[in-house]
Amino acid sequence: MSEGICRKTVRAEATVIGNEALGSGCFVVTLEVPEIASMIEPAHFVMLRGLDPGFPYLPRPFSVFDVSGGDTEATRIEILYEVVGSGTAAMARWTGGEKVYCLGPLGRSFDTSSDSSHSVFLAGGIGIAPFPFLARRLKTPPERQILLFGARSKSALFALDRFEALGIDIRIATDDGSEGRKGNSVELLSELLDELSPSTPEVFACGPTPMFKAAQKVVVPRGVPTQMSLEERMACGYGACVGCVQAIDDPESEDGWRYALICVEGPVFDAERVLYTRPVPTDS
Numbered sequence: 446m447s448e449g450i451c452r453k454t455v456r457a458e459a460t461v462i463g464n465e466a467l468g469s470g471c472f473v474v475t476l477e478v479p480e481i482a483s484m485i486e487p488a489h490f491v492m493l494r495g496l497d498p499g500f501p502y503l504p505r506p507f508s509v510f511d512v513s514g515g516d517t518e519a520t521r522i523e524i525l526y527e528v529v530g531s532g533t534a535a536m537a538r539w540t541g542g543e544k545v546y547c548l549g550p551l552g553r554s555f556d557t558s559s560d561s562s563h564s565v566f567l568a569g570g571i572g573i574a575p576f577p578f579l580a581r582r583l584k585t586p587p588e589r590q591i592l593l594f595g596a597r598s599k600s601a602l603f604a605l606d607r608f609e610a611l612g613i614d615i616r617i618a619t620d621d622g623s624e625g626r627k628g629n630s631v632e633l634l635s636e637l638l639d640e641l642s643p644s645t646p647e648v649f650a651c652g653p654t655p656m657f658k659a660a661q662k663v664v665v666p667r668g669v670p671t672q673m674s675l676e677e678r679m680a681c682g683y684g685a686c687v688g689c690v691q692a693i694d695d696p697e698s699e700d701g702w703r704y705a706l707i708c709v710e711g712p713v714f715d716a717e718r719v720l721y722t723r724p725v726p727t728d729s
């Protein structure tokens with residue numbers, strides 16, 4: 446998979462247009478930044494840093510939730526974020542009109558060229574972020590797009606209205622059983638694959654590492670094409686700090702595997718390439 450890497454990255458000053466609270470510490474901030482919005486593809490990310498006093502010095506990476514504005518090209522990007530530290534807490538105080546440092550688009554987007562009969566979005570928590578935009582970019586008819594959303598509880602389910610508006614089938618799993626199935630999104634995936642068999646959908650996944658590890662065990666043995674958008678802490682976002690490595694399968698490397706920079710070669714990888722346990726050398 447070589448598609449999706451954005452060859453042109455722009456540093457821009459964005460303007461905060463709105464900052465909507467969704468509950469459970471999650472927000473959607475809308476930024477006016479036409480020079481970046483017009484190039485964004487699903488799962489591309491941007492590095493953001495507030496220019497207001499007191500904002501932490503290092504920018505933070507955020508997947509783009511959706512794009513909007515403009516008759517022919519997008520002029521705005523929306524970022525779904527959860528308050529987890531000082532940077533996101535500062536973002537939650539934006540009310541509109543603030544100027545923001547924005548670097549992007551960065552990384553490799555989802556490959557949207559699939560002609561599978563069904564598309565499945567496997568989301569864990571805030572990992573739901575890239576899917577509204579992806580759903581609109583895919584060729585799959587909305588009635589054959591299925592969101593499998595796993596969250597801690599009913600109160601941590603957000604943005605479902607976006608998927609309802611697109612006519613997407615939504616299936617929920619919560620850890621405490623307060624909404625949908627008591628369990629996780631990978632259990633929903635396993636059931637769905639049985640339900641759709643012998644058809645094989647294309648799966649797009651975004652969420653925490655335990656979700657990816659569990660999903661790999663379901664999709665790889667069945668040969669289900671699956672793209673995973675990995676989450677990682679990122680200091681630079683463009684390959685300079687070497688702080689976001691992931692072991693991946695690579696038949697052309699001497700040992701059959703190597704480390705990849707998630708910010709440059711990812712965040713999207715084919716599921717069968719991601720190695721959560723490094724292969725043991727066969728001889729010495």
Ligand code: FES
Pocket residue numbers: 678679680681682683684685686687688689706707708709
């Ligand atoms: Fe710096 Fe990836 S975030 S190399």
